[in-house]
Amino acid sequence: MNVTIKDVASLANVAPSTVSRVIADSPRISEATKQKVKQAMEQLGYHPNLNARNLASQSTQAIGLVMPSSKDVGFQNPFFPTVLQGISEGAQEKNYALHMTTGKSEEEILHAVVQMVQGKRVDGIVLLSSKVEDQVISYLIERSFPFVLIGKPYKDIEEITHVDNDNIRAMKEATAYLIGLGHKQIGFIGGSLELIVTSDRQDGYKKALAEAGIEARSEYIIHQKFLREGGQQAVRELMQLEHPPTALVVADDFMALGVLNTLDELGIRVPDDISIVGFNNVLLAEMSRPPLTSVDINIFELGYQASKNLIQMIENSNEPTKRLIISHRLVERLSCSQPSVEKSDKSND
Amino acid sequence: MNVTIKDVASLANVAPSTVSRVIADSPRISEATKQKVKQAMEQLGYHPNLNARNLASQSTQAIGLVMPSSKDVGFQNPFFPTVLQGISEGAQEKNYALHMTTGKSEEEILHAVVQMVQGKRVDGIVLLSSKVEDQVISYLIERSFPFVLIGKPYKDIEEITHVDNDNIRAMKEATAYLIGLGHKQIGFIGGSLELIVTSDRQDGYKKALAEAGIEARSEYIIHQKFLREGGQQAVRELMQLEHPPTALVVADDFMALGVLNTLDELGIRVPDDISIVGFNNVLLAEMSRPPLTSVDINIFELGYQASKNLIQMIENSNEPTKRLIISHRLVERLSCSQPSVEKSDKSND
DNA sequence: TTGTACGCGTTATCAA
DNA sequence: TTGATAACGCGTACAA
Numbered sequence: 081m082n083v084t085i086k087d088v089a090s091l092a093n094v095a096p097s098t099v100s101r102v103i104a105d106s107p108r109i110s111e112a113t114k115q116k117v118k119q120a121m122e123q124l125g126y127h128p129n130l131n132a133r134n135l136a137s138q139s140t141q142a143i144g145l146v147m148p149s150s151k152d153v154g155f156q157n158p159f160f161p162t163v164l165q166g167i168s169e170g171a172q173e174k175n176y177a178l179h180m181t182t183g184k185s186e187e188e189i190l191h192a193v194v195q196m197v198q199g200k201r202v203d204g205i206v207l208l209s210s211k212v213e214d215q216v217i218s219y220l221i222e223r224s225f226p227f228v229l230i231g232k233p234y235k236d237i238e239e240i241t242h243v244d245n246d247n248i249r250a251m252k253e254a255t256a257y258l259i260g261l262g263h264k265q266i267g268f269i270g271g272s273l274e275l276i277v278t279s280d281r282q283d284g285y286k287k288a289l290a291e292a293g294i295e296a297r298s299e300y301i302i303h304q305k306f307l308r309e310g311g312q313q314a315v316r317e318l319m320q321l322e323h324p325p326t327a328l329v330v331a332d333d334f335m336a337l338g339v340l341n342t343l344d345e346l347g348i349r350v351p352d353d354i355s356i357v358g359f360n361n362v363l364l365a366e367m368s369r370p371p372l373t374s375v376d377i378n379i380f381e382l383g384y385q386a387s388k389n390l391i392q393m394i395e396n397s398n399e400p401t402k403r404l405i406i407s408h409r410l411v412e413r414l415s416c417s418q419p420s421v422e423k424s425d426k427s428n429d
Numbered sequence: 430m431n432v433t434i435k436d437v438a439s440l441a442n443v444a445p446s447t448v449s450r451v452i453a454d455s456p457r458i459s460e461a462t463k464q465k466v467k468q469a470m471e472q473l474g475y476h477p478n479l480n481a482r483n484l485a486s487q488s489t490q491a492i493g494l495v496m497p498s499s500k501d502v503g504f505q506n507p508f509f510p511t512v513l514q515g516i517s518e519g520a521q522e523k524n525y526a527l528h529m530t531t532g533k534s535e536e537e538i539l540h541a542v543v544q545m546v547q548g549k550r551v552d553g554i555v556l557l558s559s560k561v562e563d564q565v566i567s568y569l570i571e572r573s574f575p576f577v578l579i580g581k582p583y584k585d586i587e588e589i590t591h592v593d594n595d596n597i598r599a600m601k602e603a604t605a606y607l608i609g610l611g612h613k614q615i616g617f618i619g620g621s622l623e624l625i626v627t628s629d630r631q632d633g634y635k636k637a638l639a640e641a642g643i644e645a646r647s648e649y650i651i652h653q654k655f656l657r658e659g660g661q662q663a664v665r666e667l668m669q670l671e672h673p674p675t676a677l678v679v680a681d682d683f684m685a686l687g688v689l690n691t692l693d694e695l696g697i698r699v700p701d702d703i704s705i706v707g708f709n710n711v712l713l714a715e716m717s718r719p720p721l722t723s724v725d726i727n728i729f730e731l732g733y734q735a736s737k738n739l740i741q742m743i744e745n746s747n748e749p750t751k752r753l754i755i756s757h758r759l760v761e762r763l764s765c766s767q768p769s770v771e772k773s774d775k776s777n778d
Numbered sequence: 779t780t781g782t783a784c785g786c787g788t789t790a791t792c793a794a
Numbered sequence: 795t796t797g798a799t800a801a802c803g804c805g806t807a808c809a810a
Binding site: 484 | 779782787
């Protein structure tokens with residue numbers, strides 16, 4: 081059998097409750113017994129049974145993490161491990177453990193979440209992305225269970241603590257950067273519009289055009305759900321327009337890599353023939369050819385702040401709802417240049 | 430307060446133990462009461478408290494996962510999310526939860542593992558890679574706690590259930606493939622030799638050369654710890670040798686991508702001037718330029734078998750120690766060709 | 779087939 | 795400052 085608090089107690093000649101107090105580092109306990117107990121613990125190699133502790137204290141020191149559905153391509157995106165790293169770091173600092181969950185369908189995921197919550201396996205939950213109708217969010221709100229969302233909620237913004245970038249502004253700046261270089265024909269390539277992050281970035285793109293007095297053309301906007309096949313075709317069509325864009329903003333570096341390859345196959349050179357700005361600034365961005373100018377959104381920090389603030393909510397029940405905006409910055413590399421004369425409407429000197 | 434087994438019992442007019450039996454789907458319970466109880470559970474929205482259950486049953490339905498140290502570059506490697514996906518899938522199928530741990534140092538990690546094990550948070554552990562002197566492994570063996578290792582143990586091979594590829598053979602085949610194309614000057618680029626996987630692959634490389642009667646040249650072998658700066662320099666030096674290699678085997682696709690870029694900067698064309706075979710066949714391999722011929726090691730399966738077999742060990746205490754070898758296969762893409770005449774020792778027709 | 783009673787290892791309350 | 799003692803919610807031998 082395992083060594084319990086009782087064993088320690090009898091070895092140290094004190095009551096179990098005293099040992100418990102020593103573990104909790106209670107202030108009202110004599111230094112003498114404290115040492116005595118600690119030594120006994122050491123000697124026996126004692127470690128508290130967390131299940132018993134959780135049961136008695138009605139709290140686990142753990143946070144739950146809902147991962148993207150395992151079929152999801154998002155899993156392959158370098159975004160995921162990085163944000164996980166951040167979450168993990170924030171948890172570790174406060175001595176919280178991490179409990180993960182996935183599922184192949186919406187139902188499976190919801191079920192797993194309910195299990196975690198009602199089963200009292202975790203004290204709070206970090207959510208990775210919200211969808212338009214999110215059952216998990218509804219469920220958590222209804223039970224008023226602590227959670228923080230990484231990304232922007234589709235609704236109930238005021239009631240959901242979330243950590244996000246200012247994606248509208250970020251994409252606006254990225255687009256403005258291209259406009260500043262002299263581009264006027266700028267395309268947008270993003271993922272599914274069901275993701276809030278996509279629509280935000282698209283909004284930013286449109287805003288930048290509007291402010292510069294450039295008319296948005298619907299044929300310049302592409303949504304590709306998949307990274308490869310579908311995307312390639314879309315890019316091809318885009319470049320076969322009568323007036324193809326001289327620059328592209330792509331809402332994700334991973335996608336941008338696919339775009340880069342398709343362009344290469346078409347014999348279109350970057351940045352000579354077309355400029356590209358990526359998004360997220362994952363490690364890949366600097367390893368691509370040419371190295372990708374990309375908007376760094378501080379992925380690690382996104383995760384770190386999420387778990388850190390979640391723990392604050394857990395430990396202080398009247399912590400206010402927060403909206404945390406993580407900073408971004410454009411990292412210039414070699415995928416952008418001024419538009420070539422032949423393709424722009426008027427020449428630059 | 431939360432709804433407990435007692436509430437269900439009183440609503441259904443039975444004893445708590447009966448409810449417990451219904452949950453466990455005990456065979457010796459009348460269908461009538463079973464229905465009655467189930468309905469009561471439904472009506473109250475009952476969910477068992479897992480901490481109480483774990484405490485009473487002395488087992489959690491959870492497996493622990495030790496992730497690479499958070500500072501580790503390995504985190505950025507697409508290998509990680511994929512293997513995680515596999516582990517997660519294997520766990521989910523058996524209704525096991527996943528509990529994660531990281532740490533910034535060896536000590537932190539060991540501490541976290543001890544916490545998981547002694548704290549009885551998990552029933553078993555999946556380890557991602559072993560190092561030469563691995564405290565975690567020693568600890569788990571000493572306590573004879575169920576665990577399975579993904580990769581090859583440095584020692585105690587017979588006593589550690591592990592799931593791995595036959596990396597020696599896989600790399601031997603990859604090298605032989607290049608030899609078959611006519612290459613004789615073949616370089617090897619791998620990570621730190623402290624990782625068993627690196628030394629295995631290097632062994633395979635040497636074996637292939639030996640079998641073909643080609644002398645191994647030490648200046649053709651490179652170990653780069655980091656993906657970028659260090660690696661670039663190494664590749665440069667390699668290509669400036671009097672007789673530079675006409676082909677390279679690279680022990681990791683992610684590294685191969687860096688190599689590809691360095692070669693591009695040097696104006697060396699792939700596969701015209703030099704052929705490259707990568708390893709792991711991550712999504713990246715098909716998105717690189719040129720698409721990378723790579724050895725698919727079935728990363729998902731590695732993770733899936735790991736958790737699946739771990740659960741077998743947990744549920745059947747005299748499950749034998751196993752060594753599971755996951756198959757591999759060379760995926761041909763466009764990064765290899767026959768050596769060009771000027772650089773090979775004799776011409777091909 | 780079902781109920782009673784105890785144990786799982788802690789924490790927390792109340793006395794001392 | 796410390797010690798009994800009662801929860802915490804569930805599983806399970808044992809009894810009925």
